[in-house]
Amino acid sequence: MFPERFSNLPAYAFPRLRALLDVHAPGGAVRHMSIGEPKHAFPGWITDTIANHAHEFGKYPPNEGTPELRAAIRDWVYRRYDVMLDPDTQVMALNGSREGLYNAGMALIPEAKNGQRPIVLMPNPFYQVYMISAISVGAEPRFVPATAETGHLPDFASVGPEVLDRTAAVYICSPANPQGVMADESYWRNLLALAEKHDFQIMADECYAEIYRDTPPVGALQVAKDMGIDPERVVSFHSLSKRSNLPGLRSGFVAGGPETIARMRQLRAYAGAPLPLPIQRASEKLWAEETHVTENRALYRAKYEMADELLGHVPGYLSPQAGMFLWLPVPDGEAATLHLWQQTGVRVLPGAYLSKDVAGANPGHGYIRVAMVAPYDETREGLTLIRDTLYR
Numbered sequence: 001m002f003p004e005r006f007s008n009l010p011a012y013a014f015p016r017l018r019a020l021l022d023v024h025a026p027g028g029a030v031r032h033m034s035i036g037e038p039k040h041a042f043p044g045w046i047t048d049t050i051a052n053h054a055h056e057f058g059k060y061p062p063n064e065g066t067p068e069l070r071a072a073i074r075d076w077v078y079r080r081y082d083v084m085l086d087p088d089t090q091v092m093a094l095n096g097s098r099e100g101l102y103n104a105g106m107a108l109i110p111e112a113k114n115g116q117r118p119i120v121l122m123p124n125p126f127y128q129v130y131m132i133s134a135i136s137v138g139a140e141p142r143f144v145p146a147t148a149e150t151g152h153l154p155d156f157a158s159v160g161p162e163v164l165d166r167t168a169a170v171y172i173c174s175p176a177n178p179q180g181v182m183a184d185e186s187y188w189r190n191l192l193a194l195a196e197k198h199d200f201q202i203m204a205d206e207c208y209a210e211i212y213r214d215t216p217p218v219g220a221l222q223v224a225k226d227m228g229i230d231p232e233r234v235v236s237f238h239s240l241s242k243r244s245n246l247p248g249l250r251s252g253f254v255a256g257g258p259e260t261i262a263r264m265r266q267l268r269a270y271a272g273a274p275l276p277l278p279i280q281r282a283s284e285k286l287w288a289e290e291t292h293v294t295e296n297r298a299l300y301r302a303k304y305e306m307a308d309e310l311l312g313h314v315p316g317y318l319s320p321q322a323g324m325f326l327w328l329p330v331p332d333g334e335a336a337t338l339h340l341w342q343q344t345g346v347r348v349l350p351g352a353y354l355s356k357d358v359a360g361a362n363p364g365h366g367y368i369r370v371a372m373v374a375p376y377d378e379t380r381e382g383l384t385l386i387r388d389t390l391y392r
Helices: 015-022 046-054 053-056 067-081 096-108 128-136 185-198 218-229 257-270 277-288 289-312 331-345 375-392
Strands: 089-094 117-126 140-145 167-173 201-205 234-239 253-255 323-328 365-370
Touching: 015 331, 046 053, 046 277, 053 253, 053 277, 067 218, 067 253, 067 277, 089 257, 089 323, 096 128, 096 167, 096 201, 096 234, 096 253, 096 257, 117 128, 128 140, 167 185, 185 201, 185 218, 201 218, 218 234, 253 257, 289 323, 289 365, 289 375, 323 375, 331 365, 365 375
Parallel strands: 117 140, 117 167, 167 201, 201 234
Antiparallel strands: 089 253, 234 253, 323 365
């Protein structure tokens, strides 16, 4: 009755977490540090913008985004990456980056690559939508370790030329969720050269690109432009959820070559839900305004430093370069998560829930992911409990 390709999917991370924890009483006041839902204040003027345009809820919005929104995105990409895009052919608004990451597979992955079933490569650990997008179009997801041994970024060249020749797309997240590392220019250059040699597209999930410690992450579009790479080679995804602390706004964008965006627009015309016009008006202003982003980044920088202070002594501790998570080493992530919950009420996520078992091993087994999204004092209390419970 149901498609066979969906019959053996693992449960999504958060239902698994509820099944693990909710049958046990918390050992203290509940502190949610499992999900990356930003808790910093969003700009207050956003509510006024939405209210001022509330009458536009009575209109059908354009699928691809208003000309004004696409122009604001073009201007931001130019300021941030020194890349000039055509807003009419190279940009499309999204209901958050997850929609685009999924639909990119639907629109762009071919039915066959070099006469065989196509492969989609992705890091392990990974954001589950990458896998589901591949499976939905009948492609084979392949999981490439992103571990301490590889600098917590996947070494896609390690899969070998026979796999790369079947590869239609590569998903890569930078800054990485959950590890908080950034792909540097050399990494992007190597990956782009690999994509050129073996003819696949790079799906660059850059939704955390505006949350970093000191140096802004290099962007995939930026390096591709500098290398003179075909614009169709890179598809870049961004979101206001993290940049502007507005996960409920469900607003982001995808940028890429004209043919890529045309294919994604065609799919969206049939199967997508455009952003309501008041949300698009608010998004225009958010992409154009940087003060709130700078302030938000300073809040995260203070929490990075606090995490280093509290947990820097832990063997294998990974000081985050960017993003909103800690990737903390433990003997067994699931056991540590349960123990922490029962002892303190702090709720984190086992690393194995973000990873795939490959050849009997799971690269997330020995980790927990901790979201540092709450205000400073709440985060400090939670991290202190984690330190005193798991690392003393």
